[in-house]
Amino acid sequence: MLWGMLYWRLTALGRLRLAVASQKKWNVEVSSGQLRSSHSDREQQQQQQQQQQEHGQEPSYQIPQTTCLLEYRVPYSPSAYPIARPGRTPPTAPAELEEDLAIPTSPPPGARQLCNPYSVSSSRRLSSVKNTLLDLTFSRPAVAHRPHKEGDGYTPREDHDFNSKEDPRAFQRERSEYSVLCHDLSEPQFPPLSAEEASLLLHRVTVLRGGLQPDAIVDFLSALGRLPPPLRPPVRGDSRFAMLCRYAVESLPRMCPTQLLALLRAFVCLELPPGHSMLALYEAELCRRGGMLNRTQLLLAGDLWRCLGRSAPLYLDVTLTQLEQSWQELSVAELVQLLYLVGEGRRAPAALLPRLELLLLQYLEELTAEELGAVSLGLFKSQSVLSQCTVRRLADIGLAQLPGMSNLALVNLLKLLRFSRLEHRGLLRALGQEVPRRAGALGPPALMHVALTCSTLRYRDERVLEAVAAAVLPLASRCRNKDAAKLLWAFCSLGYDPRNRTAFLGSLIQQLRVRTEELERYPQHLLTALLALAFAGEFPSDLVGLALSPRFVSLASNFHQLELKKDLFMLDGSVGLELPDWVGPRLPSQLCHEVTKVLWGIAQEDMCQRPEVLEAEALLQELLGGPSFVRKHMILPHTRSIDLEVCLESSGRALPLNECSTLTALAPPNPRARTASSRGWEEQHTAVPLTEDLLAKLLNNLTLLPPSQPAELQPQHSTPCRASEENSRQICSGVILTEGLLDALTGRPSTALPLPPRPTGPRRLAVQVCSRNQYCSDTRFLMGLHAMKRRQLGQLGYCAVELHPWEWLPLLRRSRADKLAYLHSKLYSTLD
Template sequence: MLKGNKSSSLMAACVLCRQVARFRSLPIWRKGLTQAKHIHIKSEDDINDQQENNKENKPQEGYKLRYDPSSYSTNSANSHHQTDNEEEQCLVAHGPSFCQQGNRYSVSCSRQSSSSKSKLRRLNFNKLPEPEIPFVLPAQKKPVPPTAKVDSRAFLKCRPKYASMTLDLTQQPRYIDWPEVLLLLQQASLLKGKMKPSDVSHFLVEVSKLHPDNLPLLHRNQSFVLLLQYSVEHLQLFSQLQLLEVLQSFVWLKIPPSYYVLEAFESELSHRAYQMSLHQLLFAADLWRCMKRLVPQFLQQVFKLICPNLGQIGVPELIHLLYIMGEGRHCPKDLIHPLEQRLMRDLHQLHPEEIGTVCLGLFKSQSPISEHAVTRLVDRALCCVTEMSDFALVNVMKYLRFSYRFHRKWLEAMEQEVPQRVHGMSVQGLMHMALTCSSLHYHNSNILNAIAERIPPLVPHCRSKDSCKLLWAYGSLGFLPSQSPTFFPSLIEGLRQRKAEFQRYPEHLLTGLLGLAFISQFPEDLVALALSPEFISLALKNTNLDLKKDLFSLDSAVALEMPQWMGPKLTSELREEVADMLWKFALSSICQKPEVLEAESSLQDLLGGEQFVWKRMILPHTRSIDLEIHLDSTGQPIPVNPPPLEQNSSVVPSNQDWKKLKTGVTVTDELFEKLINVKSPSNSSPSSPGPVSPFRLSPDESGSLFDSVLDLTSGIPKPQTITAECLLQDYKHSVKVAVQVTHKNHFCSQSQHLLGLHAMKRRHLKISGYRVVELHHNEWLQMLRKSKAEKLGYLHCKIYNCL
């Protein structure tokens, strides 16, 4: 008896194999179809009972993925690719100054919510939802076509084995005419409630062969909508292959990704995941990708099942898994390390396009791997860089941007590759190239000039996002308008043509305008739009991004560089709120850095006390601090009076009796020789007081005293009794000095070229009447290891050389 049942089951499986073979684009799982332990074909009643029992059952703890490399199809030579008109959007928009945003899922299903009856009660079956209408410029009647076609699935051409777990979008079944489809729909209507699951899947598969030009007619057909209704009613009765066949038919039918039917199918597949083989899981995930629908619930089950079996899968499965991870915008944290180990093991086997797919998957899923792994991955890409497509090349750059890894040899290769490829690259690819250079602080004239030359004729194809990020990248790297006369004007004009997009994405306008502000460019109409009360209100409603700091920086830059500005401005309340927020952050981070604390302390010793050095944000909109000091016309330090609100703050030094301060230090002969060559303003005056007996320091680290001594404050007259009248007179003629402790991240990589924000700060300090003294990070970090005398000598030279 048992033997007969087994034979019947095997025969049914064979019949099903022959039926499925008609659909040439559906992958074939040979052993999965022929072995009864993998697929059990039962009566509809038995299947129904089994599904009802599965409602209460969770995946078994000891579940093993059914994976057999020998079951791969090896005779498929068809190409597998998809041509996307728009390159994938990146999640990391800005450079290091901006936070990278994580993925957010809005779809949440439960087993109960997939019930067909509850769906039918609350949903309208009159017709499918209308497809979204793309944004159209006012002067256009249809969207601008892309500049270059991007094959985001080119990696599928690398190995025939991808055919068993992906859908070849170039191999749609033979088209049938509209009358044929109407006849099929009429037959389905006649069957109505008598239809079996196999009938529903058969009708949907056949109808999906309709020519794409006639799909709008089909979507409005009531009989077709009823057929979709039947698919939901029979959802739990479908076999695994019927379920995948129906899902595949939805791809060809271009069912909108938000349509309720897909929500029901996702929920059903999620609960069946532990019954499916590895290739069935990956194939289902690929179908969701082809429909451009995020399915977090289903992917969660896929990752859960694959994680403990990751070591068993082959290279094609690994690459495809990374691709699915990226398109799903998520990777579980506990899967990242095993993935990295698995990837490093087979890195040498990867084809050029597969490397690009790996980088894109890691980038989109926001998956950080170790620095060593990133370096090895890019090293592998470098070995075949000339064989990589533009799309794969850009993907490697994206992941370098995400991981902030400065790979010198790769970037040097880009110096050669980008100018050669630039005329064939898409707008989005060019934008990502520039944005990565900006994030890595890599100012390379060959790359930047090549992109800048190519962009102006492509501006009509640029989204506002592309234009604004290009402006940000070039402004950050200090690329001046004189270097490419048409680059900035063309992008600015492109923004004017796409003002409507900023109602949905206000952050893009602020990104572009800040990039322009870095290089002192202020298109007044766009600035007026960004600072208008309506736009500010819109920007502040954005819960995903905090745009207050960007508004504050733009408003302050306009106030300093455009004194004639009569347009809208931020309210004083908002300005004070943001300034206070930035100062609190600076107190907890920048102000506590050892190099800043040492500079503050040494300046206090040099000038005579805490009251002569004020650590504060002179220009809060530049998001950094300075050490402010005031000197009179003879070089004498003047006490810095903080605003009344700051005097009681714990960060403001208390007054100290300067009569008790040490007024001199001993220095080495070498330092003395350096200092006597510096002409101090006080020494040039005939009334300059003579040297004062030095105050000798305790022995240095070597235990010896310096023989030669110099009073570093001999050129600074001793403070006398100060009256309010004297102070007022001194401040009228004082020199305001802003001492900056710079960091390597303030400059372009391996150069003294300031990045956009910090170049703007220098410019704004000079406009505000300050003389800037830079304690360069290379110099000051070395001074931290030297004696106090040498630090004071270094600071003395720096400050009095600026007078």
């Protein structure tokens, strides 16, 4: 027996020496964070690493190893693996390290196997429940690249600062209070940990194993967080790091809040993937302890989740619930940081938001320009609806601080104005000086947001739009599909053609062609771009064919985030009208019928019930002879608007719509004919008959109406002085003088082109009760959608008759006779 034991000890010692000699033959060298080995197995491993790098995966190992992680056939040997005893210090001497490096071999028959307390395989036999939660795959580099489903607590890192030249967290350097509320990503970790130190530290984890206490785990992970960026991926892929993470999870209930936050900070420094299954356990633990954390710890943990790129919605709910009880005690820095986290979490607290708005109004004067930008971005991302008064005050503060405001803060403020639909005149006018000065320093997303704000607020400023168009052109290759689509939408919806129109549109269209692989993930961007181009009369055949292809139509129709069927219908309807030779794919008739039914239902509930529309419909029926002469419907359903259709003979007699349809059915109008709707006002009204009635109206005298006029328009008294107050308003109302009318009356020379031959046969009129939203703010430029509708009505053979809001809405408060006279002049002027 004694000889047997001596034999096995000598055998183990011999194997130890052989293992040490074999280990020295590896000749491990560190070069640019990668292992180089002369051993054939390591060469194969290096080839695998290169293949992983080519596929965008993290290499498995790039630091020198002090343990040999070969496959253990029989991982137990009592002579080579001394049993750990309580109170034993970890081995640090070289001899002890060599002892731990011994490779176990198979014992002779009959030898009893003892559990190896230091082997990697033994660490996988922890709690089966914990291992299930941790997926047993900590060391897989593919964890960072696996797809995540919506609702699993994972949110990809935001791309709002894509190509941005400024730090979106710059506001956290405005006050010293942020140092305890936020994690400074730019803070250098001194002194950095070397590869050898990291390997030794991981080896100590295998030695201590179950003896690791929470403070030691925190110290180890915090030390690993000081690794330089090139050495972090191999550490995350090391099995010993997975072992350390498992021990940390087991010790979670014994850790204090400070230790939990230190672990999260270490994970941020190690750039742990946001989809790591272990992080869900930490979130659950922090949610459980939400009532034990103070405001500083709550906000710091939320910021660490943000730095990890994980949304942590459950933890955010706990934070908002806790802060709701002490919202009045929040300082300026705490309020700004909270709104920042609310925005990054994309959720607005319904109960807490009104209180935060009151607190925000209290601290408005204390906010710096960068904090104002962070608040605006948080409110915008969380879709928080504030009162117009609060948003206007934020814009006032921003206007006062505009010269010293960073580009990022200015863009964030514009995002809030766009979401709130607040037309702040002072700030918008200031953009005329600021945007040309800053455009060269803005990236494509920032330029897109500036143009999109102008479009949403219907603000058409040539200085702003020209500066954006000039700055976008050299940056077109850096535009995402989102940037290109929304830039096209902004310019085309405003109906503005920049000086470099051909190059501007061509570069953005080309960028859409280059990034077609993104369209399956974001189909709305292609439809946005094509609809914008349709406003401008541009139809790139390849992209239109792609958008109307059965595969893309199926993809867009089933897109759960947005309703895209209406956009497909608008594009298809525009193609059918403006591309008569189109032979590409079209939408199925069933889908078109379905969308038309939905749009008409919406129109009946909204547009058809507006007072100005109902009044125009009733008066037109009275003027023309009854309901059969006026039809309220959607002539062009894909434009999502209604019209009052009227049919007049060339003599001026109104025709019932069924008779008009019968007369024109055999001779459809030429879609390419130039109609009155496509000509300017001066072209339509260069010859105005100067009658006594018109002179009387202009001179505010008694109106002498011909017998053909309605009886309601004839005066009831012979002189104005004897008329009643109502009739006096009718007599002295006058007509609206426009430049075209004055030109015709005074004989002023006109540069208008000669009128085309007068059309014969009945005229189909589309009477449109316009709203101010159809025009650019404070101008008479039609927005892109409505300009396209006018163009397509002309191609269909209709003459558009516009009841301008600045003319029709004031008339609603006047007499019926004035309104009838206005409608009469609008209708019959199309026959002149």
